[in-house]
Amino acid sequence: xxxxGSIRRMRIxxxxxxxxxxxxxxRPMWQAAVARAPDAGGEHDVSIGIAQADFxxxxxxxxxxxxxxGVIAAxxxxxxxxxxxxxxxxxxxxxxxxxxxLPPGVALMNNRGVHAAKAGEFxxxxxxxxxxxxxxxxxxxxxxxxxxxxxxxxxGRRLTVxxxxxxxxxxxxxxxxxxxxxxxxxxxxxxxxxxARVIGTDALDTVLPETEFVVLxxxxxxxxxxxxxxxxxxxxxSGAGLINIGxxxxxxxxxxxxxxxxEHLSGAVLDVFTPEPLPPGHRVWSTRxxxxxxxxxxxxxxxxxxxxxxxxxxxxxxxxxxxxLPNRFDIGRGY
Amino acid sequence: xxxxGSIRRMRIxxxxxxxxxxxxxxRPMWQAAVARAPDAGGEHDVSIGIAQADFxxxxxxxxxxxxxxGVIAAxxxxxxxxxxxxxxxxxxxxxxxxxxxLPPGVALMNNRGVHAAKAGEFxxxxxxxxxxxxxxxxxxxxxxxxxxxxxxxxxGRRLTVxxxxxxxxxxxxxxxxxxxxxxxxxxxxxxxxxxARVIGTDALDTVLPETEFVVLxxxxxxxxxxxxxxxxxxxxxSGAGLINIGxxxxxxxxxxxxxxxxEHLSGAVLDVFTPEPLPPGHRVWSTRxxxxxxxxxxxxxxxxxxxxxxxxxxxxxxxxxxxxLPNRFDIGRGY
Numbered sequence: 127x128x129x130x131g132s133i134r135r136m137r138i139x140x141x142x143x144x145x146x147x148x149x150x151x152x153r154p155m156w157q158a159a160v161a162r163a164p165d166a167g168g169e170h171d172v173s174i175g176i177a178q179a180d181f182x183x184x185x186x187x188x189x190x191x192x193x194x195x196g197v198i199a200a201x202x203x204x205x206x207x208x209x210x211x212x213x214x215x216x217x218x219x220x221x222x223x224x225x226x227x228l229p230p231g232v233a234l235m236n237n238r239g240v241h242a243a244k245a246g247e248f249x250x251x252x253x254x255x256x257x258x259x260x261x262x263x264x265x266x267x268x269x270x271x272x273x274x275x276x277x278x279x280x281x282g283r284r285l286t287v288x289x290x291x292x293x294x295x296x297x298x299x300x301x302x303x304x305x306x307x308x309x310x311x312x313x314x315x316x317x318x319x320x321x322a323r324v325i326g327t328d329a330l331d332t333v334l335p336e337t338e339f340v341v342l343x344x345x346x347x348x349x350x351x352x353x354x355x356x357x358x359x360x361x362x363x364s365g366a367g368l369i370n371i372g373x374x375x376x377x378x379x380x381x382x383x384x385x386x387x388x389e390h391l392s393g394a395v396l397d398v399f400t401p402e403p404l405p406p407g408h409r410v411w412s413t414r415x416x417x418x419x420x421x422x423x424x425x426x427x428x429x430x431x432x433x434x435x436x437x438x439x440x441x442x443x444x445x446x447x448x449x450x451l452p453n454r455f456d457i458g459r460g461y
Numbered sequence: 462x463x464x465x466g467s468i469r470r471m472r473i474x475x476x477x478x479x480x481x482x483x484x485x486x487x488r489p490m491w492q493a494a495v496a497r498a499p500d501a502g503g504e505h506d507v508s509i510g511i512a513q514a515d516f517x518x519x520x521x522x523x524x525x526x527x528x529x530x531g532v533i534a535a536x537x538x539x540x541x542x543x544x545x546x547x548x549x550x551x552x553x554x555x556x557x558x559x560x561x562x563l564p565p566g567v568a569l570m571n572n573r574g575v576h577a578a579k580a581g582e583f584x585x586x587x588x589x590x591x592x593x594x595x596x597x598x599x600x601x602x603x604x605x606x607x608x609x610x611x612x613x614x615x616x617g618r619r620l621t622v623x624x625x626x627x628x629x630x631x632x633x634x635x636x637x638x639x640x641x642x643x644x645x646x647x648x649x650x651x652x653x654x655x656x657a658r659v660i661g662t663d664a665l666d667t668v669l670p671e672t673e674f675v676v677l678x679x680x681x682x683x684x685x686x687x688x689x690x691x692x693x694x695x696x697x698x699s700g701a702g703l704i705n706i707g708x709x710x711x712x713x714x715x716x717x718x719x720x721x722x723x724e725h726l727s728g729a730v731l732d733v734f735t736p737e738p739l740p741p742g743h744r745v746w747s748t749r750x751x752x753x754x755x756x757x758x759x760x761x762x763x764x765x766x767x768x769x770x771x772x773x774x775x776x777x778x779x780x781x782x783x784x785x786l787p788n789r790f791d792i793g794r795g796y
Contacts, residue, residue: 148611243614247589247639254586255595260752264599267753270746272738274755276483278763279578303638304582403607411605417595418602420609428613 135169136442137208139184141193141201142176148427149215150176151192151435159435166439167446185209192438195222202227211445213438213453215431217241217292217424218373218461220346225457235441235453238461239292240433241424245343245371246296248423252395253285253301253339256367261393261415281305286337288330288353289344290318291461293371293424297341309333313349327353334361339369346373347460356381360390367393371423374400383413391415397423470504471777472543474519476528476536477511483762484550485511486527486770494770501774502781520544527773530557537562546780548773548788550766552576552627552759553708553796555681560792570776570788573796574627575768576759580678580706581631583758587730588620588636588674591702596728596750616640621672623665623688624679625653626796628706628759632676644668648684662688669696674704681708682795691716695725702728706758709735718748726750732758 142150151174160167173184181201185191190211198214199222206229213235214222228234255261258277266273285301287294288311298308298320310321311330318324325333327349334340340362344350354377359368368391370377379400385391396410397419404410410418441451455461477485486509495502508519516536520526525546533549534557541564548570549557563569590596593612601608620636622629623646633643633655645656646665653659660668662684669675675697679685689712694703703726705712714735720726731745732754739745745753776786790796 243616244612247614248593248612251586251589251593251595254582255590258583258586258754258757260586260590260754263754264752266755267746268603270741270743272755274757276757276760276762277579277583278761279582281578406605408605411602417599419593419595419598420601420607422593422609422611425611426613427611 134167135171136167136189137171137187138173138190138192139181139188140172140174141181141184141191141197142174143194143196144176146194149194149431151431155431156435159432159439162436163439163443166443190442192434195219198222198227203229206232211235211441211451213237213441214455215240215434218345219455220373220460223460228457233445233451234455234457235438235451236455236461237434237437238453239437240430242292242296244426244429245293245424246300248397248419249293249297249341249343249369249371250300250304252369252371252417253280253304253306253341255395255417256339256369256393257283259393261367261395261417264417265414282307284336284338285309286311286333286340287321288327288340288342288376289372290321290324291343291345294341294343295320297343297371309337312344331358331361334358335363337362337366339367342368342370342372342376344372344376345461346375351375352378354378354382356384359385362391364390365392367391367395369395369397371397374398374402379410383409383416386413386415389415393417395419397421469502470506471502471524472506472522473508473525473527474516474523475507475509476516476519476526476532477509478529478531479511481529484529484765486766490766491770494767494774497771498774498778501778525777527769530554533557533562538564541567546570546776546786548572548776549790550575550769553680554790555708555795558795563792568780568786569790569792570773570786571790571796572769572772573788574772575765577627577631579761579764580628580759581635583732583754584628584632584676584678584704584706585635585639587704587706587752588615588639588641588676590730590752591674591704591728592618594728596702596730596752599752600749617642619671619673620644621646621668621675622656623662623675623677623711624685624707625656625659626678626680629676629678630655632678632706644672647679666693666696669693670698672697672701674702677703677705677707677711679707679711680796681710686710687713689713689717691719694720697726699725700727702726702730704730704732706732709733709737714745718744718751721748721750724750728752730754732756 140151185206192213194215217238259275285306286309290310290312302320308321310324315324315326356378393415395417475486520541527548529550552573594610620641621644625645625647637655643656645659650659650661691713728750730752
């Protein structure tokens, strides 16, 4: 067993993505994060890279690596003899399954929690957009038609949130503030302060017929792939609306488009799709009463990197104290 | 002087619009409102009409009339010898100016306050849509383009709300809950609990250059007509966004379209226009990064009529007690 408590100074490498300068880590950003968390270590040996050569050089002696899933996909496996921790700046790691690239003995962490504030605001915005019939407004606007469709306030209306991780909990919290009646759905039900009730995924069918708005906010795993089948979408009441901030493959996208076209569903706000990016001419672009958000719901360049480093240093603190890593990724569960 | 206190039983007429069944008053709705406000009088003599003949018959003896501005425009002036109170179910009465149809000695009330909850939700939805770049998403979607534009959370961002009546106050209250820095603008500045500061309309020019989001929520009067001139819109910082839930004529609509097309402004959500309804082919329909909401922001059929009757009965209570009417409309001010 590693005597973690004795590790005062870690060799840490931050690898920036090659083509996404909005999300580059900088040294002042690192220094500011360390200043916010002095007990997680101000004395680490930190390098920041962007080219493949930077990465390969750093892996010779790095003990901790901070990067996004794209870096892993492009550059792993590679020799990394001293590596103990990998912190990925993504929350959903489904694209890296089955994780056979992960060196034995290395602890993998995801960035769950980083998206909560931004995604919660995106989700309540989307619920308000459905309640105010904005997807239909936008469809009418495309046709130059002045067509009034009236909405109602959120208080008392029934929302079902599938997944109560960081995104789902933030969604439920915002909805509760607006007085909605929130039903949470998760694999292993346990009470949640923002939810009037929490049910197991196996009871989903019982709540859909009384759901006005459904938000998909769970990770994509073998258990959730295709969760919202055509039959389940059809079981929503006429006029219901759907939001997906999880992953495109959580639902039957074609069935959703059909049910929007025939107006069984009144609207949808989708941030995730199958495939991504949506190719030109795909039916989703022009499906009526559907808003396409190009997978940006949770991203906030103003706060993302500082918040990611805070979460990483929180895990470094736990590692040094020999405590379980708060963001340890469970390969078996897939989140 | 009328001995109001002695009026135990009033003769009240509710006239429904001829072509808007969503907003019809019904007798069960009246009875429910009276049950909520027993001290405002359960024993009134109430008629409900929809045809012109119903109206003319009721005006022979009605002391109070509840109707919308369309009924006034169509049926007034007419003989109404006992009429003392007119309660209009609209909040903005600009279309009824200069009020020469109002019989002498009759107190006119508007429905200010009825829109607050719904309009506040519409406003915070619109602010979130601007912060998340939804108007640009929708413009890209029309073209079938996967174009990521990233937004940020609302906390700490600078919002200017023009008008602090029911709509503006509800907007400011919602924005404050999201941690925004709210500047209120009104004719006669006085502190407001949801605003970090309140300034007079004459100081508007000083705050626009530091405003990220501006919401127009004031009544249309001689003083506010054309308030947001081209020069003022240009003085907003690059990337700012605008929301109008007041009246179309509060702003230079063509200048707004120009500044959206040249991307000085990043987006707009408009609920009101010049003219209404927007005619087919009008440039507003296809202006980039502009969302057209067809004047529905404040309407909520689920709550509008019950809430209108609550406000009316609140005024009846005041009238019977000889107190000033809370919703008395000031013809001189225009609100």
